[in-house]
Amino acid sequence: MKFLNKRLIAIIHDAFMSGLALFMAIVARYGIDYLPPSQTIAAWIAIFVVISAIVFKFMGLGRGLWRFASLADLRAIVIASLASIVIFVLCLFLVTRLEALPRSVPVITWFIMVVLIGAPRLAYRAHKDGGLGRLGGIGKPAEGIKHVLLAGHVRDAEQAIRTHHLERSGLYKVHALVCPNASKSGHSIRGIPILGNVNELADLAKRLERSGAAVEAILSVTPRPPADFTKSLTQSAAELGIPVKRATPRPLDLSEPDFSELTIDDLLGRPPVKLDTSRMSDLINGRTILVTGAGGSIGSEVVRQILKYNPSRLVLIENSEFALYKIDQEVERRAPGLHRRAVIADVRDRARIHEVVQFEQPAIIFHAAALKHVPLVEDNPLEAIQTNLIGTRNVADAAVAAGAEGFVLISSDKAVKPTSIMGATKRAAEAYCQALDVSGTDTRFITVRFGNVLGSNGSVIPLFRQQIEAGGPVTITHPDMRRYFMTIPEASELVLQAAAFSVDNSNQRGRIYVLDMGDPVKITDLAKILISLAGLRPEKDIELSFTGLRPGEKMFEELFESDEENLPSGADGVIVATANLMELERIGHLVTDLQASTASGNVPLSIAHLSEIVPTLTNEKLEKKQA
Template identity: 45%
Template sequence: MRALTNLRRAIVTYWQTSLSRQSLRQLGIVHDILISFVAITLAMGLAWGLAPLLSIWQIWVLIGGFTLFSAIAFPFFSLNSGAWRYASLLDVVSIVKAVTFVNLAFLVVSFFIFRGAYLPRTALVMAWFIMIVGLGGPRLAYRLMKERGTSRAGEPGEEGGPNDNILIYGYNDNADLFIRNARRMRSRKTIVGILDEKPKNRRRHLHGVRVLGGLADIAKVVRHSELQALPVGEIVVAEPDVSPQTLSELVAAAAPLKVQVKRLPDINRTGVVDENAPIETIPVSLEDLLGRKEVDLDIGEVAHLINNRRIAVTGAGGSIGSELVRQIANFGPSLLLLVDNSEFNLWSIERQIAADHPELNCLGRTVDVRQKKRVDALFAEMRPEVIFHAAAMKHVPIVEENPVEGIETNLIGTRNVADAALKAGARAFVMVSTDKAVNPTNVMGATKRAAEAYCQALDLSQDATRFMTVRFGNVLGSTGSVIPLFQSQLARGGPLTVTDPNITRFFMTIPEASRLILHAAGHGIHDGQARGQLYVLDMGKPIRIAELAERLIQLAGLRPHVDIPIEFVGLRRGEKLYEELFSHEETREKTGRAGLLVARSRVSDVQLLSRHLTTLEAAVEAADVDRAVETLKRIVPEFRQSELGRPSAPVEPLRVVGAPAAPGMLAPPSRQPPTAG
């Protein structure tokens, strides 16, 4: 018995190693010629009988001519240009075309040679059917054998478990390719059935896999599968354009059943799937559930801003900064200057850029934006033409506990970089701001609003350098944001902590935010009427943090409040229940660019603002917290520092340029030179 097993293995090994793909193709050609010979011989025998077949030599001339004609004609129909294991209906169509052409053409040729003698018309009809069966049958049989098509899709292997039993959501081409790939790769996964919303697809089959119901039938289908000893562990979404709402409903329906939801890549795109490798499913992410529409970047404007120019990015190792660096590198700057005070973050992004763009002139400098002389010296040496300022302290509770550090980094640091950009003759300065700058109730938001005001004032006070500010909300997955926190809590088994059941935030992905920053910068540099304005990214609708936590638990195939608890711990100091993208004193305008809006707001007198910043810097150097915060309130009169929602008394505001003409309506910023305070 062992000898027979070894012999079988040796034969298989020889077959796999000795017969190249070209050899198999040649075998296919021989097969097709042989089928042609057998088909016409059998057809002639059936038409004439055995005796004439053995005695009339002209019949054999016709048989030989038909076979030769077939051998010449078949290559023109590409019958063996593809592998038999991937035979499809298109191959059958090619076979029908080739066989029809051979029979009709041979009929015409034989008429001219023998005047139609010795060739019964019924023989060609029979040969036509025999050839189609003989050429197509082995191909389909070979494919079925390779895909184990005689057995049910994905029979469970010896080591199969609950996660090896899956449902497919969507009766479409992707599902078809996935099932065939699973069979071809001899996957251990058992495809239990298909879910589809279209009534016309109910009870239909796809490669033997039955449509069992729709989204509303998930619980019933899963329970029925458990009774068949096939517990479902995974639902694979095959719909390429499934809506976020449907995906959320699917995740919510699967979570109580402890079933994970995954999706397929767009496997109809050329080059996405290797036909010799299994199709890997992708976990559904929070980004998929948000369903934000991708905004097309204006390549021309951004390329004009960056290509062959010296670009600097502060905070280059942070979440937003590093993604900005990656996207800027694609536009071919002559120099990419990376500035960060974290040695590790700087090393990480430098290594990525060196690997992805070895030809790019990329320099890293460990400089703290709070060090004015170092920033001045660096910009004087490198002469950057465009600066993206992303360096900041962004965590509200940390800045509340360390207000001096937050003011020094976010406000004094921004002033240092902006002033250095002006001295170096930069073409554009782009500051990354936050929605927390709107009606701020915490030091972090107030520092960002003050930084916005300083950049607005500089933009109006001179024409050499454009100072642009881009304001947006939270980004998913940024360092220290709520998503990584939830993921770490989930990995520990919970609970997930949320400050308040009703707290909401705006969210977008890091790549989308970075693209829109470039989008705003490219647009702003060409818009001469945009001076003193703030660019605001369209964040869509705010999302409840509690709902975000529930979705994250459901994505893990668990039940919120049952398998993983959610605890509400109360608002922290300085936090608001909701954030805003525009204040009541700002007018909102469209830019004509998708995803990009403009806010027109009050603009401070640059000289008076500079004096307050000098006072603020002195308080920071003296570590005088009360004086520093008080000065910050004078720069940002709308700043109402709260202790868990209790606002402080208002402070006398700074004088502004372009005051509102009427309550609630702001006049456009004036282009007149600012006056001394």
Template identity: 40%
Template sequence: MGIANTLIIRGLKVTARAGIRVAAVIAAYMLVAGHGLTPAGVLRAAEAAWPHAMAFAVLGLALDLAFRTDRALWRYVSIVDIGPLVRNSVLSAFIFLAFNFFLERGASLPRTTLLILPVLDIVMTLALVLVRRIAHDKDALRSLVPFLGKQDDRSPLILVGRMDRADTFLRDLSRSEDDYRPAGIVTESAGAAARELRGVKVLAGVQQAADMLEELAERGAEPAIVFLDDSISPAEFGVERLGHLRTGGVKLLRTPSLVEVGGAGDDGAMREFQLEELLARPPVRLDDAPLRALVAGRRVLVTGAGGSIGSEICRQVASLGCGHLAMVDNSEFGLFKIDQEIGDRWPTLSRREYLYDVRNKALLNDCFEDVRPDVVFHAAALKHVPLMERHPCESVLTNVVGTWNVAEAANAAGVKHMVFISTDKAVDPPNVMGATKRLAEAVVRAQQTSAGNTRFSVVRFGNVLGSAGSVVPTFRAQIERGGPVTVTHPDIERYFMTIPEAVQLVLHATAHSARQTDGPLGVFVLDMGKPVKIMDLARQLIELSGKTPGRDIEIEVTGLRPGEKLFEELVDSSEVSEMCGQSLMCVTDRIQGARMTEQTVHKLERVARQGDDAATRTLIFETLAKVRAVSSEEMSAAVLPMRRA
């Protein structure tokens, strides 16, 4: 049925073009011969010129088929499509003129007719195409609305971004079902202010856009603003102003990322900003070609697939075209949720979920044997600092023993590359969580030097905005309850980036390491930008909620929690680093510490399984001191005393 419709439409186009050519020849003859625009004059011109009209129509048809101009979609026609139409008209006229003079020296058709002919043909063709385009373009139709006495009741929308992106967006918007009318454009392009693009005024800047949005909101027009790219970020509007706009009913929108569009032909509908996205720094944009080379067509396995980082890794490798995706997690709900999402958005992607725990070595080996992955991302971990201070045995079993099991299984299954997701809390760690993650790094380093062909990498980064149990969702819940927002120390700082940006950098680090096949273990640290004061973050979140810190919502300082540091670092005092790529640092040890052996891991596991928290905690830091090549006294001095709640 689809092919039949296509052939019918192409037939109608060819017929319309042939009719225009016939009419053009007759009209040109009428103009030159001086026949009046009367039925009798038209008939006389048709009788005299019809052989030439039919010949010109057949010639034009042949050129249309030869150059495939009949395949153009007239309802989406642009300047690029008009070029071939004009070319065919001029070429048809030239060939027709040449044959006419060659056969009869132009005796039966005045020469002036042959000069007027291509002009009429082009004008009439463009008129027909324009009518078809206008019929499909809502903005073009609405430009006639004032004369019909109707009113445009759609919600006003301000566009923010480069002019080329705005032009593309306006074209798409005119053909979409979105209930928005463009009301203004904010761009960084010099000299664009006070001009118009497709009938939409270019505003003088951020201030004028904010004033217009506030005025529209006061009139009850339900306005919105959409950020098309990163040329102008929401931060340039100011956190307090964004908060007032949000509470005033202004929707803060953005266009979807490539990962969000997915592989199932999802629409490009605009998304509302999450609070954490409005807090983030402008994201780093990296070339995705190395990422596609890393995972396209490959079998990928992700542990901790139901978590914040693991689920985003699943999304991004799916969008990059992996051949098969295996998702491992011990959380039934988390695994169900990401499996359902991947299935909905990438329905043709081969995938399998495994409700396994990385502590279970036997099940993990069965999983790897079944999947035979090419690339493994190990994101499964216990990560909450205060909780791990109270449960050091659990932290060892998941973070250390679990990592050993995954690395062993990867080596046994012949995995090409395994990536361990670490944390800035593994740097000079004073707490159990950071210490066990640092031991897990040492486990991966040990596996790199053991027998096997697997390439291992460690990627270390700080906090991610909006991850499960992190500070932003906690603050948001406190604000919704009316406060207070609790901060543990007025000077405490942390590094932050969004989850998609963190995962993108993880993939880039992996691609970089994969290219260094004969080098040492790749330990990478992501450039997290400048650290952020948690107190400032709390104030910004309160302002983004349209409230005033200290008046509407109080901020309460509660004191540092067990194992918590004032400042996080990305590189250990026993390490050195150097830039090795965009937003990536390579880290190496100053002094070679003790190697994590199977016996060391088994000793930690044995003590942890006995449930002796005190003995486990002591063994964690004794082992860590040997791994970092520092004295036990130095480690003890670095460790904060454990306080019970």
């Protein structure tokens, strides 16, 4: 009821102001001493007020909340005023042919109407926002206000200011925008000055501190800003002791933001990939899907992405009871009505895998089960061979026997020119699946290769965070080491995208699908950014320690062999590589021999057999293992 009364008051106010605007226009045109007869003026005003009230009601002008008056409201006032005047002029023309009404009066009336109707709204908003001083950016800020800077592109800053109402925020005072575009320096956005160079940050922070407005946080407004800008910003902020954060809406008050921690996932500096969700839905919707390694970091995220597309049944295979329990419970929460089966099984157990796959008859199999930690695998080569290669063969053969439509092998950039046991076993698994794919089977074998995944089990990010929390040092194997990085959701989404584009594409049999990882990241820079995000100074508060390359580790990872041709796949974020092929019969014999040598526990012979499939396992590697 109170709201309806306010709406009625707003309509009466606007109608009165329209009449006042017409009267002021008439006075302005005629002068106070030469006005038309009072009866004529009264008739004009009465007609105009009625027309305006009807137009304003029809266009919903009274529904806008004055507390949040904006440019959209001003635009509505301009259009409604113009419509009222046009209808008024047409009515007078039909009745009096505009006798005694100068043509300039409607024009003057329009300008005055916009001011008289719009100005009270803006004044009311300014009053509610803390007075005209706050609106104009002058006067002393309220006690307890937090002084912040924005960082990012101008368009993102403008959107953040509007979304979180930072111009009138009762919690935050924005003093400047730090922009990666130097050409924007010296300009301003919504009255906020723009710094086009991170080097200006220190001087600004000192000036504000002297004026009693010490900067408490830098608010990042651009998702994945340029990597160089991120590095400079976080390091400069750490030197000044200013945390870098991002804005998130408050759960119950969208008009004021909260600050949340900026994560490394936000800082990859790569634009998001456009996903073809319709194709991904066609791949998954209404079908039985099986995922091996379903409790791992990659496998579990693949499961989460699959749930978005409504499979009819989901089969989870995992050899860790606890990991399987966790993902099974999560599936129950996310999709309580989904038919599912959680299977404790090891991909090394050929009979068990064949039994499960034959019973379930999946349409698509995502094979994520693997051992992937390079140093551990280097010390346990037979375990890696049995899981990464023999296990892949077991699941792949089961897929063919069950008539599965597609089999998706999740591989690694370490399979390119591998010098480690882990990389060699993944390359051998790729080769076996390629051979099956070109052998004429009805099952499509799709190999998806990508680099390091941020936050996955055994990745460097959790280790660095633990070391930072412990006070350092942060250990890095080599100062020049570089790696490709991608977030877990990104990698899993692109796995589905690659599968969706290739499962029906027989022209790409035997190819390998490589996810576009962007540019490689220097591990030293990554460590420094993580230290800076913690509000600490690299090599001052937290030391960096270089330990030397570990067994099987390479300085630089690659996504393609030198002789692999790179072709567009038709899917955004996915590239096709024409990898070398082996005949199925030959690789089948080699894998059988390898399985026999691993079963006997013969490490040198097993590595020798593996090197027949993957020649980049050098003689030095063989001699080292034999020793």
